[in-house]
Structures are given as C-alpha cells and as structure tokens.
Amino acid sequence: MKSPLSARFQNMNPMKLLPIKANFSYEKLPGYDNGNGAKKYRWRSPSPGGDRFTLPKLSFSRVILFAVTVVFFVGLLATSGYRRHQNMIHHQQPPPRELFPWEHFPRLNGYYNGLRTLVSLKDHTPEQLFVRPDSEAPLDTFPSATQKAKFNLPPEPSPSARPFPFSPYPPYTSPEYLKEFFPVQECYLDEGLKTPTPDIYAYPGIPQNMTNPFFGSYEQLGIARDMCYERYGRLGPYGYGYSPEEGGFGLADNSENVGAERVWEMINPKKVDYRNVDWGRAQQDCYEKNKVRFDNEEATSSESHRQSGSKKTRSRTAYVLRTWTGYQYTEWQIMTLRAMISELSLKSGGEYDVHLLVHVKDDSIPIWASDVIYQRTLEENVPKEFWGIATLWSEQQMRTYYPEPFTDNLENDSGLPVHSVYRGAHFALQWFSQQHPEYDFFWNWEMDLRYTGHYYEFHERLGQWAKRQPRKGAWERSSKFYIPDVHGSWDNYTKMVEEEIALGDDEPVWGPPEYKAREKVPSPPGTKPPTSYEEDNYEWGVGEEADLITFNPFFDPEKTNWVFRHDITGYDLSLPPPPRRVAIITVSRLSKRLLNLMHEETFRYRHTMFPEMWPPTVAYHHGLKSLYAPHPVFFDRNWDLDYMNQIFNYPKKDVDSPFGWGEHNLLGSSFYYNSGFSGALFRRWLGASENGEGGRYEEENGSGRMCLSGVLFHPIKFERGD
Template sequence: MDWGSAQKRCYDKNKARFDVQQTRGKKRVERHAYVMRTWTGYEYNEYQMLSLRAMITELSLKSGGEYDVHFLVHVKNNSIPIWASPRIYQETLQNNVPREFWNISTLWSEQQMETYYPEPFPDNFANMAGSSIHGVYRSAHFPLQWFSQQHPHYDFVWNWEMDMRNTGHYWEFHSRVSDWAQNQPRKGLWERSARFWIPEHHGSYANFTDLVERETRDRDIAANDLAQNGPVPLWGPYQDFPHSGMLAPPNDTIPPTSYEADNYTWGVGEHADLIVFNPLFDPARTNWVFSWDVTGYNRSLPIPPRRAAIITVARLSKRLLGIMHEETWRMKHSMFPEMWPAALSMHHGLKAVYAPHPVYFDRDWEAGHADEVFNHPEEVWESPFGWGEHNLLGSSFYYNSGFSGALWRRWLGQRENGEGGRREEEGGSGRMCLRGTLLHPVKSENGPED
C-alpha cells in the first residue's frame, strides 16, 4: 500500500472543492495537514499500524482529500546530512519508516533548524530544561513552522503526537471540533478557555458561559495584576506591555466594538487560529516549571504576559504559523512549545480556543470539588498545571497520565491490573464501550494475555 499515492489520487479527484476561485456559488473547503510527530528509531507496533491506517482512511480518503496525513520525522543523529544527499535522505527514511508511509514522510533535524533559524537567540529568562534553543524539547514548533512554510496550500496544520489514541472516528471528531470552535464568539473566549467545563457541575455550555462571565466581572478583574497577567477580560490583541520590539498584529484582529457593547457576535463564524485540548492557562498564576522559558524579549524589562496549554497537540492556522515563523526568524523571539502558539495568539489577537472533550478519571470526583481543584486553586502551587498536576495523573488526557494507557488497553479487550479481559467481559456485562475519546499518553498497547 502507498498511502501517499492514495491521498494524492483522492485530492486530485476532488480538487475543485478546494479551489480559491470557487464557481457556482459553492463554498471553498479548507485543507488540513495532519502532522504526526515521529522520529528515527521509533517502533511501529501492530496496534499502532492499524490506528494509523484507520486515521488516513477516515481523515483523508473518506473526506475527499480535505485532510492529508504527513509524518514529520525527526532525524535524531545530527551528523546525518539529510539535506546534502538525496541518497542519504532516502536511505534514512526507508530505514526508519514503514514502507507504506514513505511517500507521506518528511525528514528534519535539529542541525537543519540551526540553519533555518540561525543564532543568536539572546535574553532567555530561564532555560529550565538546560538544553539548546534548537532542540526539539524546547522548540518542537520550529520544524512545524518550517513545514508550514514548505506547504503553504494547507489552511490548517494539526500537530499530533505518536502516543495519542482516539476511540472514535477521526474525521467526525476533528470536523466537529473545528465547527464548534468556529462558532464560538470572541467575547469571554479566553476566560472560558482557561477553565475546565464540568457538565455535571456547570450544566450546559451556555450556563457555563454565563457563569464565567459573572466570575470574570465579579472576581477576576479585581484580582488581576495587569503587568503580570495582561488584561481581564482579554479583548483583541495585547501588546501594551514593556517590550523592545514586536510585529504588529493583523488588522482584522482589532475588535469592532467595546467588550461591553458586543452581544456575543464578534468571532462567530470565524475559523479558530488555535485549537487546544487542555485549558489555555496563565503561567504567571502557576509554578509550572517552564513558565519562564521565554527567549528574545528584553530581560531588563518584565517578562511578557503569556498563555500556555499543556500537551502540544493542537490545530494551528496558516496565519498563526506564519506569525510564529516571522517572530522567530525576524524578531528572534521564542518560548517553550506549549506557550509559544498561545502567547502569540494573545499578543496578536488571534482566535484561540480550548475545545472541551470527554476526559475520564480512575476515581469518582465529586463535581463541585473537581471545579475547586481544577478551576479555582487558592495558591499558585495548587494549580493543576504546576505542583497540583498530580490531580491529573489519574485522568485519560494529560502529558504524564497513568490512566490513559490502562483505559486504552482495557478498551482493546486486554486485562489490566488484574481486571477485564475478553473472558471476564464476555462472560459478564460485555466488552467495554466508550464514546469517541482522546487518550494521551499511550506508551504500551500489549497487555497481559487473557
């Protein structure tokens, strides 16, 4: 099987749908690159191969070419000159990627990024990782920015990790998330996106929206430190803080009215520039270890207000990736990967959305208590995105969750912690049934034999 050829044939058959010059009044369909972040030496097990094939079939072929799946392969050995020799490039690719994915794979290396985004990158506030600015740990966004520059025909790029799993239909999930984000009004969006929506506690999302508006007005504004956190509520681009140079925000990000005058209309129907799957939190309100990994901003001035979302899986618009690229090479600005897209969305007034999705826990949380712990920590060190992150270890979606892999293996029908498995389930209540759910991380898929 050659998935690259299959995706191209599908696109060619349907390319009129994506033409900017649409005829007969039809609306143009946006194109998406779905980028899997893999690396040399990665082992593709049987379960993942099945998942990847389903992903390509459901996202690309079933959508008529709306999505293209790509593998962005990190060549970890910097001494391999993949940019200098087509033969070495092809050998490296073929030795590290299954044959069926060769034609959808692109190689990159940190050495290559050093050339694309050359030094110097001065004035880092705190390099807590102790690693290079060009290393993937601190700048996973560099190759994604480069990828977008090489593929300007994609309107959106999804940054997806190899240890993500989805129990539902890929196109259905991503299409619904995109539509939901597009229909979100700008008013209160940053404030809603900073919180977990807990339906059992908050009720409908409309009720949640009203609650957040009241909390913002009655509590958050008075408690806010403008210099440290930026304005509350956020409304349009925010660059009114001390700095020694920034790119100007796009003209269409200036609000058409005041915050108070808007009736939840601005932004409705506008594509989101950034969609993330954990809340867009303010690092200054936490003791998140990487909150000060900010580079290129004058250290004689206060650190810029910023936002972040844990786990780098996200949908980024071509516009956002272009601004990230320009800020990187032209202004020598960068931040830790989980901050960079969100912070620039804040500074440039782009539409950034946290999309709620089903998250399971390994224990039964009382809903009101969960709201207090996850949405209203009393001290910075209690934030779930700092020292309070232990509260998310038992969830199905966090950077170091222990429950996500267990839940995935149980869903596959395997025994886990002495429970489940085919015999027990089929002899009792039946196989586990889950709604479409994102799981992260899944580091192992082979459980004990039943």
C-alpha cells in the same frame, strides 16, 4: 478482586511530582512502571509433591556435622536479627506516604461494562448516581458497576445489538450539498480503483451504567454519544482480527469475540490486504481527483462552475504527526495511522492530508544534501506503506533555518539548547507550514494519542464548534475546565464566567494586550475589536475560524509554579517578561495565520518560548481567536464535584494549580501528559489484561468486550497488556 490500577496507585512516590531540572522526565508517571514493575507479589504455591518431602538417610558423623552447621547459622541469624532490631530502634523506617485526597474517592467501574449491557441513551443511568463520592469504601473491595446493576447476562449480545456502518460525512451526493459545493469523487486504496476505503462499525446505545465524563461534553461539541465502538468494528477494517497471510495483523487469537462475525458479515471491502497499499499515492490521487473542490482558480475555470454559477471551495488541513528515527511502529500504531488517512483524507475527498514529520535524531546525517541519503534514512525508519507521507527534518537543519544567536533567555530550566526538540519542537512545524502554503490549518498531533471514535467526526466537530464561538469571554471560558454537572449548560457557563469577569480585578482579554517590548511583529488585520467589550453582544468572532484549538485550558504561567514558565528567549531582559499563556500538551489545531506569525517572530526577532507556551502566547499577543475545546475527559474515581471544581478551577494557592505541583490530580484522568488511567483503560478496551484484571476470561464470563463512545486517550506508551 482488586480494582484496576489499585496496586500501582498505592505505591506512588509524591517526590517524583516535584519539578527537577536536567533530568526532568516529561513522560514518567509516578507509581507506573510501564508494565515492568507493577506486579502483584504473592507467595509461591507449593511445588507438586511437596507434601511428600522426607529427610534423607544420614550417617552419625553427618548428623553431627549437620547439627553444628545448623547451630552456627542460627547464631548468625540471631545476631543479624538483633542488629536489625537495634537499627530499627535508632533508624525508624519512614511511614508510608499519605494518600492524596482524590485517592480516597471510590473506584468507577462502569467503563468495563460490555456489549451485553447495551441500552439506549435515554435509558442510560451513569454509575455516578449510585457510586457515592463520600462512601470511601476500601479500594480492593468496592463493588463494580456491573455487580451493582445485577445484569441478567445472555450468552451473547442481544439480537437488537447489531453493528452498523457509521458515516459522519456531509451528504456529498445530496442536491442540497451539490447546490453549494462541487461533487466529491470517490477515492480508493489502490491504483486500479478496485479497493474502496472501508467503513467502520459502531453499536447502537451505550453500556448501562457507563461512567459519564467529568470534563467536557459530547452534546456541546456535537459528537454522537448514543452509540459506542468495540475493537472489531473500530479496528477490523484496518487489519485487526485477520491473518498476516490475508494482509492483516491477527492480534485477536486470544480475544473474546462473541458476535464479531456480525462485523465481518458487514465489512466492505472484506479483509483489505494492506501489504501493497501506498498511502502517499492514495492521498495524492484523491486530492488530484478532487482538486476543483479546493482551488479557486480550478473552480473558476471548471465546466461545473460555468454551468451552475459560483460554488464554495473547501479549506484544506494538514494532519501532522510528530515521530522520529528509531520509533517502533507497532501493529496498533500502524492501524491507527491507516484509520487517520482513510477517515480524514480519502473518505473526505482530500479535505485532509496526513503527514509524518520525522525527526532525524543523528545530526551528522546530511539529509538536506543528498536525495540518496534522505531516501535511505526514510526507508530505514518508516514502514514502507507510509514512505509517501513522511517528511524528514533534523535539529541541525533547524539551526540553519533559524540561525543563532538566540539571546536573552530568562531561564532555561531543562538545560537544553534552544534548537533541541524538547525546547524547540515548534520550529519544525513552523518550517513545515512554510513549505506547505496550500494548507489553511495544521493539526499538531502526537504518536501516543489514541481515539476510539471516528477521526473525521471528532476533528470536524471541534472546528465547527470553535467557529460558532464568540470572542467575548473566550480566553476566560477557556481558562477553566468545563464540568457540565457543576456548570450546567454552555450558556449558563458563559453567563457564570461573564459574572466573574465583572466582579474580578483583571481586565478581560479583548484584542491584543498592551505590553512593553523592544520590538514587535505587527498584528494582522481583523484582530482589533470593532466595539468596546461592554457594547459587544457576543457577536464578534461568531462564524470566524479559530486560529488555535487546544485540549487543555489556557493558563497564565505567572500564577502557577509550572516548571517552564520562564523559558522565554529573545525578549528584552531589562523589561518585565511579556504576558503569556500556556496549554499543556502541544496537541492542537493551528491556523496558517498563527504559524506565519510564530515563524516571523522567530526568524525576525529570535523570539521563542517553551513549546507548550509558544503558540498560545503568540495567539494571545496578536489577538487571534483561541479556544480550549471541552472534549470529554473521564476519571477513574468518583470525585466530589464541588471539590473537583475547586481543585481544578479555583486552587486556593498558586502552587496548587493542576498545571504545577497539583498535577497529581490528573493522574487518574483519561487525558493529560502523564496520566496513568488513560493507558490502562485503553488496553482494557483492546481486550488485554491489565494488572491481572480484564482480558478474555473476564469478558467471556462477564458482560462481553468493552464498548466506548469516542474518547481521546493520552498518553498511550504501550498497548500490549500483561
């Protein structure tokens, strides 16, 4: 049996990895054909009755004619064959490309172990312990983790493997919480307050021999690893597995479903009818009911405050998804949006608001001039249930908001105008933040991201982790991939980076850097270090909210051949380019303070850079607290760890950086801008067949449906399998 993706990887074209200009594709993955061209070609089976083929009866003249015709065609074939042979002699076919080194590592298959193999975390053995990276077995014959473990599979999950509702929220009703904060009023899906927000369901334990992440750590971020999610418990509450007539999407008719009834027995409310849900109204009602939790004036004047003394207010966060007119909202995408709103906003009592920031691609539509045109455009391009959370914008609108001239561009590699969404996606987010000063933080999210875990747990734990981090060494720690099996504990990793700083030639980042510029926006208070770098004992910044949280490390683009490193606008070209930092993929959490600085730099001095360079660079220039969050990232092969550390954290040449020509090393990861493994693994989790593997038959006759801990996938370009 072929291992997943093997056929696709074998045909990768390394030339597509090279940066090109006008037609550079930021989504196309070498060797992956979005499901259209990744077929396995086989000889056709003989047609029924083929063994009974007989020659028809022919007359003598017809036999002579047939013989002449055969001789003629044989002559043609011989002549053309001779010519092809001569051409091959003079024009040799190029040899097949050499495999990248990482393609020689053996496949990992523990991801596909299902519910029948669940064990407690303490009894879990990751498959990396017995799949040796130096074994280099043939990719098509390497045994799976399930085969190696030789499980004695029962016909269904064991009785102890029962799903449970997972709630990562603070104990809102406990005396300890209420002593510090205002009570949380429950929010509902409907105006009649009859339909509560649903829970999601997880299974205790994880599949035996489930693959460990290579980058990042559940434990470091405080995300639960001792449980996992399968598709019914994760998506059933949002419409998966029940019919459109009941208000769901179906989608499970051809899916393995052993034990799914246990989820349906527990789900409350049963099978929500989402056909009449208005998410905008639900979010607004939730906030109004809980307004005292966030508004200092409301809190001061409240009866609860007068009776019990001062209570803390909570910050609010906008969760902004960037979409566009013409975007196709699949059933899977709609369930993802429902999960985000329910888990982030409604169940938290309004701590988050989910927004769709919709790019109107046709600049001739005057959405700013007519409420009627605005509403019609919205209704034609967004599903009805999300009308109330959508905000439209256009590039023409941004040209008015940030008017020309934008001069002194160092290099425009894409050839596109500065206001294009490709080069100026941050303009819309800056504008949106100015329209919504009520939010303290803004998650900049993309439509092709998926998360198998609980959205509130993931985002809250990231924020809490970032708040605990000191500023000393933060930029340097955030410039590397954290590999726990190489670096050990986070404390050990911190000490290692500190030693590298001491032995290196570069000065550590400590407050805003000095650089020459024609004009500068003043940095805000609190960004100058209170002591020298040496005197600080990892104290400055602890307890301070992070202004920027990213999902990939920061890097200095001048030390790489990243294609957009010189897309810098508005800075004096007679001076050296300003120092910069980049984090690939624009997904991040930005503070109001950071977005205000980005806005001011843009409208005051017409400063801007490529979208993945602009927020980290502004944060760097102004001494803001910025961190790469070490979230778990998985790979489809068992890399040698010393080699992995060298490739990703210590490339021998600048051009080998994983954020330049060396980015092919991330094709087999679960998170990068062009990863192929991410989509393949996610579709398998949904129960689909991927390149002829997985799907209902294999799940029913194997270890059951997949069960994953929280994994952030990117990109997911489609969700239907073969």
